[in-house]
Amino acid sequence: xxxxxNFHNVTGAGWSxxxxxxxxxxxxxxLWWADFQGHRVMWRGSQPFALVPYHGGSPTYKDxxxxxxxxxxxxxxxxxxxxxxxxxPAQFAAVDTDAVVVQNEPAxxxxxxxxxxxxxxxxxxxxxxxxxxxxxxxxITPRVSMGGHLHPGKPDVAHVxxxxxxxxxxxxxxxxxxxxxxxxxxxxxxxxxxxxxxxSNQGKLLHDVDKARKxxxxxxxxxxxxxxxxSYEVDIPRMAGRDQxxxxxxxxxxxxxDGFQQGENxxxxxxxxxxxxxxxxxxxxxATTGDDIVFWAVVRHxxxxxxxxxxxxxxxxxxxxxxxxxxxxxxxxxxxxxx
Amino acid sequence: xxxxxxxxxxxxxxxxxxITDTEERAAMEAALRYLSNExxxxxxxxxxxxxIPKIEQAAATPRHFAVVIGDYDKRRTLEVVVDSAGxxxxxxxxxxxxxxxxxxxxxxxxxxxxxxxxxxxLAKATGGFVQAFGxxxxxxxxxxxxxxxxxxxxxxxPRALAxxxxxxARQKLIRFEDIEAPDGEN
Numbered sequence: 001x002x003x004x005x006n007f008h009n010v011t012g013a014g015w016s017x018x019x020x021x022x023x024x025x026x027x028x029x030x031l032w033w034a035d036f037q038g039h040r041v042m043w044r045g046s047q048p049f050a051l052v053p054y055h056g057g058s059p060t061y062k063d064x065x066x067x068x069x070x071x072x073x074x075x076x077x078x079x080x081x082x083x084x085x086x087x088x089p090a091q092f093a094a095v096d097t098d099a100v101v102v103q104n105e106p107a108x109x110x111x112x113x114x115x116x117x118x119x120x121x122x123x124x125x126x127x128x129x130x131x132x133x134x135x136x137x138x139x140i141t142p143r144v145s146m147g148g149h150l151h152p153g154k155p156d157v158a159h160v161x162x163x164x165x166x167x168x169x170x171x172x173x174x175x176x177x178x179x180x181x182x183x184x185x186x187x188x189x190x191x192x193x194x195x196x197x198x199x200s201n202q203g204k205l206l207h208d209v210d211k212a213r214k215x216x217x218x219x220x221x222x223x224x225x226x227x228x229x230x231s232y233e234v235d236i237p238r239m240a241g242r243d244q245x246x247x248x249x250x251x252x253x254x255x256x257x258d259g260f261q262q263g264e265n266x267x268x269x270x271x272x273x274x275x276x277x278x279x280x281x282x283x284x285x286x287a288t289t290g291d292d293i294v295f296w297a298v299v300r301h302x303x304x305x306x307x308x309x310x311x312x313x314x315x316x317x318x319x320x321x322x323x324x325x326x327x328x329x330x331x332x333x334x335x336x337x338x339x
Numbered sequence: 340x341x342x343x344x345x346x347x348x349x350x351x352x353x354x355x356x357x358i359t360d361t362e363e364r365a366a367m368e369a370a371l372r373y374l375s376n377e378x379x380x381x382x383x384x385x386x387x388x389x390x391i392p393k394i395e396q397a398a399a400t401p402r403h404f405a406v407v408i409g410d411y412d413k414r415r416t417l418e419v420v421v422d423s424a425g426x427x428x429x430x431x432x433x434x435x436x437x438x439x440x441x442x443x444x445x446x447x448x449x450x451x452x453x454x455x456x457x458x459x460x461l462a463k464a465t466g467g468f469v470q471a472f473g474x475x476x477x478x479x480x481x482x483x484x485x486x487x488x489x490x491x492x493x494x495x496x497p498r499a500l501a502x503x504x505x506x507x508a509r510q511k512l513i514r515f516e517d518i519e520a521p522d523g524e525n
Contacts, residue, residue, distance in 0.1 A: 005388045006357040008413050009344075016344035018355070024386025024407050026439035033511065035345040042503070043393060066436050067473030070502075073439035085497045087468040124472060152499040173347040230416075252518070257429075258390060259405050259418050266437035268477045276417065293391070313496070321471065 012104035012115035016116040026064030026073025029130035040173035047261035062267035069270040074121035085149035087124040138326040144312035162246035172222035176292035185212040204248035220290040228328035240300035354400035366404035369425035379412035379513030387439040435480035448485035448505035467490030
């Protein structure tokens with residue numbers, strides 16, 4: 001049996017999920033076939049690459065899958081490896097199960113139960129932690145943290161981590177019959193102040209915090225007991241903005257297979273332009289069949305190093321995240337953790 | 340099966356069991372057979388993975404195997420997918436995509452780089468280590484470029500000493516940069 005690349009099933013908080021660390025990827029942890037309460041939500045999710053431009057114009061690393069621009073692949077560490085610039089081969093995972101930690105957190109007075117799947121990866125002097133939380137309210141929270149060590153030659157130079165997630169939701173398993181929609185809070189008019197707009201072409205989409213912008217993948221066939229089309233929303237908090245390297249916030253595209261358009265051949269110019277020019281290209285079919293929607297989303301962090309203080313020795317893990325939230329997916333909603 | 344699991348996932352059944360050594364070898368041989376007229380002598384199989392196609396539930400889930408192959412001389416990266424009988428399912432040209440640099444490639448690149456005395460000396464530094472990275476590729480997307488960061492441990496931890504880039508297609512050292520830590524670092 002291969003030491004990497006196998007599917008491992010875990011359950012908890014109402015979820016069944018498979019995880020995998022591919023053997024020839026460098027793109028980190030992948031989550032497959034995430035089902036909530038017996039219903040398919042996600043075919044596959046991952047955070048395969050990051051763009052990390054530094055002040056001063058160089059470097060502008062592409063880390064992870066198809067590393068370029070001086071960046072490095074995500075290499076699985078033993079989960080017990082220290083938060084440091086790890087160079088000792090004994091700290092690297094020999095098999096995928098050395099890397100992954102699965103936690104089942106029970107519900108408490110404030111939070112729902114959670115199934116958490118995490119692994120840490122060395123990437124040059126940096127570390128990235130991929131951690132996906134699946135809670136008993138049906139919410140998926142993909143998280144990524146940055147740790148390890150500051151750039152050894154530029155410890156004082158600020159930079160931005162643009163972390164790219166690829167998510168293939170299959171609402172209730174009814175592919176290829178999903179549509180992609182964008183929400184805007186335009187005014188306080190009632191009714192009509194808020195609006196959902198159907199996206200009719202693949203392409204790059206921009207966040208607008210002033211409009212409480214969010215997105216959703218909605219089935220065009222699967223309905224809940226109330227007759228509403230099932231959907232999952234995509235909520236992306238913003239801690240940093242776009243720039244000339246990371247030019248969008250969400251790209252809506254379609255499933256073209258699992259061996260293609262996973263982040264390869266993005267970043268030749270150390271930017272994300274290929275997501276727009278070669279991935280998210282072509283029409284969508286919201287008025288007829290729907291599509292097998294795949295979206296890319298970026299979470300960001302501008303890192304002003306505390307290089308003479310708290311981050312001089314190592315970088316305390318800093319997590320950023322976004323949420324994939326059910327809307328009309330469930331028939332009823334009982335007490336947190338109680339369903 | 341847990342009740343959380345959907346019928347769709349249950350239907351994947353045994354198709355998602357781990358790949359065996361026998362399957363791995365058969366998939367690799369089949370892929371190389373399909374590419375026998377296309378590959379140069381200098382090629383490498385980077386990995387073989389189970390690939391589960393997304394299909395309608397009515398059909399039984401097939402078990403496919405994806406084989407990623409790089410050709411140094413022809414500067415191509417290909418993915419060949421075969422089924423469990425070794426029959427070709429798809430062939431995708433991924434040229435430009437650089438799979439993670441494997442240990443054999445690091446060793447080969449080091450052998451080329453360390454013919455230079457200054458780099459050989461770095462390799463012998465006390466507490467020395469070498470880590471791979473992916474160089475800039477815009478001008479030559481098909482070339483197999485291997486970046487090597489030479490470093491060493493000192494009292495405060497690891498530090499970078501130099502960066503090297505080797506073109507494995509041309510078997511040539513193409514960049515060497517000495518790295519100096521700025522004054523007053525940390």
